[in-house]
Amino acid sequence: MKPWHVLNTALLAACSLIFSTTPAWSQTCDIGLRGTGDLGIVIERASGSLLIVEHSSDRRLCRVEGLGDLSHASATYSRDARYAYIFGRDGGLTKVDILTGKIVKRIIQGGNSIGGAISQDGSLIAVSNYVPGGVKIFNSTDLSLIADIPATIQPGEAHTINTQSKTVGLVDAPGQKFIYSLFDGDATWIADLSKPDQPQLTKLNQIGRQPYDALISGDGRYYIAGLFGEDGLAMLDLWHPEKGVKRILPQYGRGLEKLPVYKMPHLEGWAVAGDLIFLPAMGLHQVLIVNKNTWEETSRIELKGQPVFAMARPDGRQVWVNFAYPDNNWIQVIDVPSMSVVKTLDVGKGALHMEFTPRGEKVWISVRDEDQVKIFDTQTMSLIKTLNVEKPSGIFFSNRAGKIGL
Amino acid sequence: MKPWHVLNTALLAACSLIFSTTPAWSQTCDIGLRGTGDLGIVIERASGSLLIVEHSSDRRLCRVEGLGDLSHASATYSRDARYAYIFGRDGGLTKVDILTGKIVKRIIQGGNSIGGAISQDGSLIAVSNYVPGGVKIFNSTDLSLIADIPATIQPGEAHTINTQSKTVGLVDAPGQKFIYSLFDGDATWIADLSKPDQPQLTKLNQIGRQPYDALISGDGRYYIAGLFGEDGLAMLDLWHPEKGVKRILPQYGRGLEKLPVYKMPHLEGWAVAGDLIFLPAMGLHQVLIVNKNTWEETSRIELKGQPVFAMARPDGRQVWVNFAYPDNNWIQVIDVPSMSVVKTLDVGKGALHMEFTPRGEKVWISVRDEDQVKIFDTQTMSLIKTLNVEKPSGIFFSNRAGKIGL
Numbered sequence A, B: 001m002k003p004w005h006v007l008n009t010a011l012l013a014a015c016s017l018i019f020s021t022t023p024a025w026s027q028t029c030d031i032g033l034r035g036t037g038d039l040g041i042v043i044e045r046a047s048g049s050l051l052i053v054e055h056s057s058d059r060r061l062c063r064v065e066g067l068g069d070l071s072h073a074s075a076t077y078s079r080d081a082r083y084a085y086i087f088g089r090d091g092g093l094t095k096v097d098i099l100t101g102k103i104v105k106r107i108i109q110g111g112n113s114i115g116g117a118i119s120q121d122g123s124l125i126a127v128s129n130y131v132p133g134g135v136k137i138f139n140s141t142d143l144s145l146i147a148d149i150p151a152t153i154q155p156g157e158a159h160t161i162n163t164q165s166k167t168v169g170l171v172d173a174p175g176q177k178f179i180y181s182l183f184d185g186d187a188t189w190i191a192d193l194s195k196p197d198q199p200q201l202t203k204l205n206q207i208g209r210q211p212y213d214a215l216i217s218g219d220g221r222y223y224i225a226g227l228f229g230e231d232g233l234a235m236l237d238l239w240h241p242e243k244g245v246k247r248i249l250p251q252y253g254r255g256l257e258k259l260p261v262y263k264m265p266h267l268e269g270w271a272v273a274g275d276l277i278f279l280p281a282m283g284l285h286q287v288l289i290v291n292k293n294t295w296e297e298t299s300r301i302e303l304k305g306q307p308v309f310a311m312a313r314p315d316g317r318q319v320w321v322n323f324a325y326p327d328n329n330w331i332q333v334i335d336v337p338s339m340s341v342v343k344t345l346d347v348g349k350g351a352l353h354m355e356f357t358p359r360g361e362k363v364w365i366s367v368r369d370e371d372q373v374k375i376f377d378t379q380t381m382s383l384i385k386t387l388n389v390e391k392p393s394g395i396f397f398s399n400r401a402g403k404i405g406l
Helices: A398-402 B398-402
Strands: A039-044 A049-054 A059-064 A074-077 A083-087 A092-097 A102-108 A112-118 A124-131 A134-139 A145-149 A167-173 A177-182 A187-192 A200-204 A211-216 A222-227 A233-237 A245-248 A271-273 A276-280 A286-291 A296-302 A307-312 A318-323 A330-335 A340-346 A351-356 A362-367 A372-377 A382-388 A392-397 B005-007 B039-044 B049-054 B059-064 B074-077 B083-087 B092-097 B102-108 B112-118 B124-131 B134-139 B145-149 B167-173 B177-182 B187-192 B200-204 B211-216 B222-227 B233-237 B245-248 B271-273 B276-280 B286-291 B296-302 B307-312 B318-323 B330-335 B340-346 B351-356 B362-367 B372-377 B382-388 B392-397
Touching (some): A039 A362, A074 A112, A074 A392, A083 A112, A112 A167, A124 A167, A134 A177, A167 A222, A177 A211, A187 A211, A276 A307, A286 A307, A296 A340, A307 A351, A392 A398, B074 B112, B074 B392, B074 B398, B083 B112, B134 B177, B167 B222, B177 B211, B271 B307, B276 B307, B276 B318, B318 B351
Parallel strands (some): B167 B211
Antiparallel strands (some): A039 A392, A167 A177, A187 A200, A222 A233, A233 A245, A271 A276, A307 A318, A330 A340, A372 A382, B005 B102, B039 B049, B039 B392, B074 B083, B112 B124, B187 B200, B211 B222, B271 B276, B276 B286, B286 B296, B307 B318, B330 B340, B372 B382
């Protein structure tokens, strides 16, 4: 077992007093008795802090500091929607109480982590690591280590000389499972944590070269990994793992220059609207539309830039798209019934992340370079409100607590 | 505007002190600071009360009394998941704070109500009424009346002599809309509440004889009404209301004896699993399987009794079915990949209602005649726990707050 460190920041991390011109801004984080169904967090990537927010009246509630390196941070929620677990780039795993603004516990669990997930029953937190490779499983209550699953690859099994693979694309799936991929091992592993201290591993090898990210469909059935080392995508039907991993969309990426890995599309940016998947094209100013019954591309839509995220509104009737630099001030809205772009918005430089309210009437957009979160009415596609936030990136609303794969 | 009455029960309705053999049972309802993501309510239909429950550790927290006639009661949640709105058979609309167990407000808004819904933005509560017919719209904060929409039908427009129709099948839909049907008017109406005090009505007439109940698909797109007066179902694609209402499944009900309306299947009992809909057959010991891309029946599965509810586990991999008397002690579990019954459980007499936890690892089942709620692990299909509840019926977990149509 690798050593891991508990930072004694829990008691020190009461919310900081901060100054703001916004009158509604609370100077302490003791939010008090209230429902947690309309709360959320916004990651402030540069300052290692986050804001607790509320999307009924579109307000910031308070700031929590001391979260370490939050570039590319992600988050998940406890099943009671009170606690957010923040996965930091520095290997930090932090449990934040969004009703008090306190850090309940913070540990450094690895050297370079890139994502995590919570188990179906809410009892376990899994974190995937680059350095060292592998996945660690923690008790969600006190963040004590329950299992350490190295991603050991045998010589000859892969194309590199590593013996511990980077792990990527970690998601939860029904049946107390976590699914993830081995970048250096060309593999997807299924870890069944039904008995938490005795993980049962199913290893699917030779899925394709260098899986770099993955997604799971909203019903927890399809796990799809993007491949850095070759064209196409690797799809696993978790209802039929015995059928193995299939290559789909073999043209995906074909004929293009090799991109650095940080320019590869985020797979969690896939939008599923009914039977259609809207997939950011790789290196092109297009979104690809794929029928999920056949896994074949049916059409493409031309866009203003190279898409990063294509996010479906919860009812699947619109898909909102943001773009890579230098077009990262634009947001385009695709109307699904007509399969056309119906709105192009200039929201300001650095539009990084979008999060819809649970029933989809609003969308919050992080605009990093403007230090703002902009909130739009999705029906009129007009700006409702602007919040001041320091270098905002990921926005995570608490209804994720009840969603498979989030 | 019809008169409506405010009952001064709010201040009197603190939780009752009750006695129980269960040690974890709280004697007061002051639940205190906690997340609301894993809370729920169980209707106690005979005593006009409800239990506040918690599904992380499967506990009863406390009882709230004074809710009137709760036979066939339903409920919806505020967008912060703190308040439950209970729609009683006696026309009562009660707002309950599930963190304090207090009745915030209770009104008698009609003579005989059968259901309600909350608007997409959470600001409005709509209630549909039998007597008098029509729909009333209330402010979700204080339950003040905002709009009263009579369901007036013109002589000759319908097949009865009523001038106010019973309203049924009320659901919310994206765009601040409520959709409902007129039993006596053979119509489906769309009420757009974007301007709450000026509802815009779209009336679709001659949809079929005597719509008696309806459902909306989880994405808020398809509204489907059951017909008491003739065979088949009336389907409206809300993305294309200009195309009108189509008749689907024309064989549904055909060739069978006319059933009394209370024996008609509950339409909210339809299970959608991927592209397949599992639909309780009318008067037969079968579930019908319908492809939602073609709206045609693809197969049937034989069951142990006449199904009432067919509920899909959130991942769509299982469908749990309960049955009408005299088979209402059985629950059957259909495995979707193999399209076969994999488990038959005797849970006790009066198995009325099922509710899955948000990610589907457990299901709670009301067993009325045993005064119990039984909780099953959906993976092993084995009993986890039994709770004592007086004549339980509907179970409503708070994650409904974030779901279209619930």
